[in-house]
Amino acid sequence: MSKIHISNGHIIDPANNIDKTGSVYLADGKIVAVHTSETNGFDFTADKTIDASSQFVSPGFIDLSVRLRDPGQSYKGTLLSETSAAAAAGVTSLCLPPDTRPVIDTQAVVELIHDKAEKAHYNNVFPIAALTQGLAGSELSSMYALKEAGCIAVSNADVPFSSLLVLRRAMEYACSHDLLVIYHPDIPSLSNNGCANEGAFATRYGLPSIPEASESIAVAQCLELAELTGCRLHFSQISSKRSAIKIQQAKKYGLKVSADVAIHQLHLTENDIEPFNSAYHVLPPFRTDKDKLQLRESLANGTINAICSDHQPHDLDAKLGAFPETEPGVSSLETLLPLMLKLVKDNAITLSQGVAALTYKPARILNIQSGSLSSGLPADLCIFDTEQHWEISQDNWKSAGRNTPYWGETMKGRVTKTIQAGKIIHSL
Amino acid sequence: MTNIQLNQNGKLKHFLSIDGLNEPILTEILDTAESFTSMSKQQVKKVPLLRGKTIVNLFFENSTRTRTTFELAATRLSADVLSLNIATSATSKGESLLDTIHNLEAMHVDMFVVRHAISGAGHFIAQNTAPHISVINAGDGQHAHPTQAMLDMFTIRQYKQDFKPLKVAIIGDILHSRVARSQIQALNVLGVKEIRVIAPKTLLPSHVESLGVVVYNNLEEGLAGVDVVIMLRLQKERMTAALLPSEREYFKCFGLTEARLKLAKPDAIVMHPGPINRGVEMESSIADGPQSVILQQVSNGIAVRMAIMSLTMQHNGVAQ
Amino acid sequence: MTDNTLEIPLLLTKLEANLRQQIKQRKLINPIMIGVHSGGAWVAEHLHQQLAIEEPLGLMDISFYRDDFSQCGMNPQVKPCQLPAHMEGRDIILIDDVFYTGRTVRAGLNEIFDYGRPNQVVLGVLIERDGRQVPLQPDCSGCSITLPPGQRIKLTGPAPLGIHIQSFPTESDD
Numbered sequence: 001m002s003k004i005h006i007s008n009g010h011i012i013d014p015a016n017n018i019d020k021t022g023s024v025y026l027a028d029g030k031i032v033a034v035h036t037s038e039t040n041g042f043d044f045t046a047d048k049t050i051d052a053s054s055q056f057v058s059p060g061f062i063d064l065s066v067r068l069r070d071p072g073q074s075y076k077g078t079l080l081s082e083t084s085a086a087a088a089a090g091v092t093s094l095c096l097p098p099d100t101r102p103v104i105d106t107q108a109v110v111e112l113i114h115d116k117a118e119k120a121h122y123n124n125v126f127p128i129a130a131l132t133q134g135l136a137g138s139e140l141s142s143m144y145a146l147k148e149a150g151c152i153a154v155s156n157a158d159v160p161f162s163s164l165l166v167l168r169r170a171m172e173y174a175c176s177h178d179l180l181v182i183y184h185p186d187i188p189s190l191s192n193n194g195c196a197n198e199g200a201f202a203t204r205y206g207l208p209s210i211p212e213a214s215e216s217i218a219v220a221q222c223l224e225l226a227e228l229t230g231c232r233l234h235f236s237q238i239s240s241k242r243s244a245i246k247i248q249q250a251k252k253y254g255l256k257v258s259a260d261v262a263i264h265q266l267h268l269t270e271n272d273i274e275p276f277n278s279a280y281h282v283l284p285p286f287r288t289d290k291d292k293l294q295l296r297e298s299l300a301n302g303t304i305n306a307i308c309s310d311h312q313p314h315d316l317d318a319k320l321g322a323f324p325e326t327e328p329g330v331s332s333l334e335t336l337l338p339l340m341l342k343l344v345k346d347n348a349i350t351l352s353q354g355v356a357a358l359t360y361k362p363a364r365i366l367n368i369q370s371g372s373l374s375s376g377l378p379a380d381l382c383i384f385d386t387e388q389h390w391e392i393s394q395d396n397w398k399s400a401g402r403n404t405p406y407w408g409e410t411m412k413g414r415v416t417k418t419i420q421a422g423k424i425i426h427s428l
Numbered sequence: 429m430t431n432i433q434l435n436q437n438g439k440l441k442h443f444l445s446i447d448g449l450n451e452p453i454l455t456e457i458l459d460t461a462e463s464f465t466s467m468s469k470q471q472v473k474k475v476p477l478l479r480g481k482t483i484v485n486l487f488f489e490n491s492t493r494t495r496t497t498f499e500l501a502a503t504r505l506s507a508d509v510l511s512l513n514i515a516t517s518a519t520s521k522g523e524s525l526l527d528t529i530h531n532l533e534a535m536h537v538d539m540f541v542v543r544h545a546i547s548g549a550g551h552f553i554a555q556n557t558a559p560h561i562s563v564i565n566a567g568d569g570q571h572a573h574p575t576q577a578m579l580d581m582f583t584i585r586q587y588k589q590d591f592k593p594l595k596v597a598i599i600g601d602i603l604h605s606r607v608a609r610s611q612i613q614a615l616n617v618l619g620v621k622e623i624r625v626i627a628p629k630t631l632l633p634s635h636v637e638s639l640g641v642v643v644y645n646n647l648e649e650g651l652a653g654v655d656v657v658i659m660l661r662l663q664k665e666r667m668t669a670a671l672l673p674s675e676r677e678y679f680k681c682f683g684l685t686e687a688r689l690k691l692a693k694p695d696a697i698v699m700h701p702g703p704i705n706r707g708v709e710m711e712s713s714i715a716d717g718p719q720s721v722i723l724q725q726v727s728n729g730i731a732v733r734m735a736i737m738s739l740t741m742q743h744n745g746v747a748q
Numbered sequence: 749m750t751d752n753t754l755e756i757p758l759l760l761t762k763l764e765a766n767l768r769q770q771i772k773q774r775k776l777i778n779p780i781m782i783g784v785h786s787g788g789a790w791v792a793e794h795l796h797q798q799l800a801i802e803e804p805l806g807l808m809d810i811s812f813y814r815d816d817f818s819q820c821g822m823n824p825q826v827k828p829c830q831l832p833a834h835m836e837g838r839d840i841i842l843i844d845d846v847f848y849t850g851r852t853v854r855a856g857l858n859e860i861f862d863y864g865r866p867n868q869v870v871l872g873v874l875i876e877r878d879g880r881q882v883p884l885q886p887d888c889s890g891c892s893i894t895l896p897p898g899q900r901i902k903l904t905g906p907a908p909l910g911i912h913i914q915s916f917p918t919e920s921d922d
Contacts, residue, residue, distance in 0.1 A: 198634045199634055199635050200634075200635040200638035202633075202634070203633040203634055203635050203636060203638065203639065204447070204609070204638070204639060205547060205548070205571055206547040206568075206569055206570030206571030206572065206606055206609055207547050207548075207569075207570075207571070208547075208570075209634065211634075275447075275548075275551070276548040276551040276552065317524075320526060320552075320556075321524075321525060321526075321552060322525070322544065322546040322547065322548040322549040322551075322552045322568070322569075323546075323547065323548040323552075324546050324547060324548065324569070325546055439821075459825065460822060463811075463825070463826035463828075466828035466829070467812070467828075467829070470829060470831070472862045472863055474862070475812035475813065476812070476813060476858070477812050477817055477822075738822055739821075739822060742817060742818070742821035742822050
């Protein structure tokens with residue numbers, strides 16, 4: 001396999017504390033070495049040299065939640081289109097939540113996904129198994145078999161449990177197979193089919209609303225169960241201040257808990273919503289300034305470990321209708337980098353922290369050997385230009401879903417090359 | 429962000445909510461309605477203003493009273509009226525909203541008057557309909573009922589003339605009320621002194637003060653010295669949704685009785701968007717009493733809707 | 749610019765004389781006089797008195813009957829109509845200040861006919877000018893003049909009554 005030398009790039013590898021210009025050497029699909037001016041010279045005859053001057057080189061991004069809409073909802077997206085978007089976004093590993101159709105609760109579905117990924121020439125699609133059969137919230141799924149088939153964790157997607165007893169048992173069972181439980185916190189009787197945060201915006205526009213408490217209560221319940229069962233717990237897509245504070249306290253207390261936040265929740269609040277524009281319809285909903293501030297703080301101090309895209313591409317019809325009737329979700333892979341860079345520009349986090357939240361931290365949560373440029377690891381990298389401006393339009397967009405509040409806007413920061421296992425899977 | 433209700437000359441094209449409209453526009457509606465009220469008293473109650481235009485009443489929620497006033501208003505403007513009652517359920521698999529609209533557009537209509545159970549339905553239709561068509565919101569979910577608010581403002585102006593010194597109390601289920609939201613917005617634009625909302629906590633939306641109101645949970649305190657008392661309808665479903673224990677208890681705490689009405693100014697007017705639940709929202713004697721202007725509201729409803737229809741249609745012939 | 753050759757008292761006297769002739773010629777019985785707001789109403793007030801018409805003076809605002817709603821929109825200050833309840837079979841004297849394109853009279857006639865079928869309508873105007881756009885004409889007038897294109901003549905009032913001539917870049921709406 002080819003030997004690649006990536007030269008002159010500014011290397012950001014937070015796992016190894018690297019943040020300066022240098023060279024990266026790849027061979028046989030693995031990382032051979034990283035050399036900066038401080039380290040010794042290196043004898044390497046490259047088959048291919050990539051000049052990354054004025055650009056950054058980092059480990060490829062690991063995205064904890066990407067809905068490929070495949071299998072089952074090809075009108076919204078396919079494995080091919082969405083992994084293509086992932087590659088364009090610099091994402092070299094992604095986790096697929098279990099709410100595909102059929103649900104990821106049998107080996108057959110896992111194999112199907114692996115097959116499709118292979119055909120699309122995209123490695124590292126990590127299916128997440130359903131915690132309960134059919135995601136019905138009642139019977140445990142065959143977690144062991146699913147783990148053996150290649151599932152990296154178990155989750156409830158965003159579907160509720162029929163009772164806390166079932167949740168407890170599911171967590172105990174997952175724990176006995178050393179499976180990470182990824183939990184989306186929500187109390188349906190409180191969120192009550194709402195579509196906006198319970199607050200001034202929802203009141204003004206008469207929208208059915210979701211109180212912060214429906215998330216924070218679910219977080220509290222699950223934390224207690226985590227202590228009871230001893231399982232490893234990860235909260236997906238936290239949106240509120242109260243949830244963040246509870247998680248912070250739990251970590252201080254010593255619980256094995258982690259959390260991620262969707263990139264758009266770090267930028268948009270209910271005040272940014274264009275009234276009745278369904279592009280802003282997301283679950284959990286955009287909340288208030290104080291929540292956004294807390295989320296940013298929690299990301300900076302490590303309470304929230306990782307950033308994910310929470311990518312949810314939709315067909316046109318799904319977003320055509322009166323706001324509450326539309327389907328929630330943003331097609332967010334391709335805005336992942338520019339929005340992360342914007343966080344850095346806003347001084348909420350450093351570039352290193354941003355890259356960490358997208359690389360070695362998610363890797364650690366998933367317990368995979370990835371997310372850094374250590375020698376011997378798979379050659380998953382992304383090269384990005386922080387200065388490039390580009391417009392979000394159909395010429396520049398790979399995802400089948402155009403449902404983003406940023407459609408038509410000019411973004412700053414773009415991935416120019418993505419390398420997966422030593423192969424270039426995206427190049428501008 | 430441009431207001432989709434206004435055309436590029438800043439004139440009213442759609443009427444979806446009071447939100448985003450300024451005082452001159454609201455006053456223009458009230459003044460225009462004034463000309464139409466005197467017309468209603470004449471022998472010939474029709475004018476040819478909208479002759480040749482087709483107005484479609486698209487009611488996804490049942491309402492005889494609102495629909496008939498819109499029909500009358502359209503007819504008095506000499507327009508052709510088409511009334512469609514499309515019952516919807518949450519899981520209805522019928523024709524999509526957009527398809528319904530496009531099919532009607534193919535029949536060359538000029539205006540949609542829409543009532544729908546989902547907030548934002550009016551905006552959605554206005555954004556997706558042919559450019560020459562005007563959309564009037566006859567009530568969407570819990571969001572807005574702007575024509576009702578305007579006829580309420582017209583009635584207040586009739587009896588009080590000047591908005592600026594007024595203290596207005598709105599009593600009842602604010603949480604679910606699109607009428608209340610529109611009334612509050614209109615009262616704020618027209619610059620009243622104070623708007624009070626009086627309700628139990630379960631019937632008040634979160635952050636209600638952000639709408640520009642003062643909150644009272646006690647009716648007696650809230651009514652002290654007010655000029656206008658607006659009672660809202662209490663729907664029976666609220667009793668089964670764990671929002672209120674019973675109608676009886678509601679009446680005990682928040683029902684407008686003669687004794688309580690005396691706490692307001694002696695010349696205070698009592699309003700209600702109707703239909704009234706006698707003995708729940710107010711005593712029958714008040715509904716029929718000298719301070720009640722409820723029937724006046726109803727007759728004003730036609731003139732105000734005529735005004736809104738004419739104003740939104742008037743610039744549709746102008747080359748844009 | 750005011751035109752001194754057009755004197756109101758003279759015009760009113762002439763119109764009054766012509767109207768008397770019409771009343772006799774056309775055999776009007778107990779006519780109803782209707783003035784079109786605003787100028788026609790002022791003129792009609794004067795004539796109603798001078799001619800000692802028994803029926804109370806009627807007043808009409810033709811705003812809702814105009815044919816230019818789509819182009820010009822609504823007049824926000826429409827004055828209320830004061831018309832007798834029964835116009836069926838009656839003789840009507842319609843009075844306006846200026847007859848120009850004829851559209852105002854067309855609107856006025858439509859409005860009258862909506863109230864019932866009159867026996868006949870006699871039209872009297874203070875000033876008839878050139879520029880007719882519909883096939884209507886006054887039965888009598890105070891004077892008949894020609895104006896250069898782009899000029900519009902208007903009655904001002906109510907007291908004192910005056911004549912005002914204005915230049916307009918485009919066609920007016922009367």
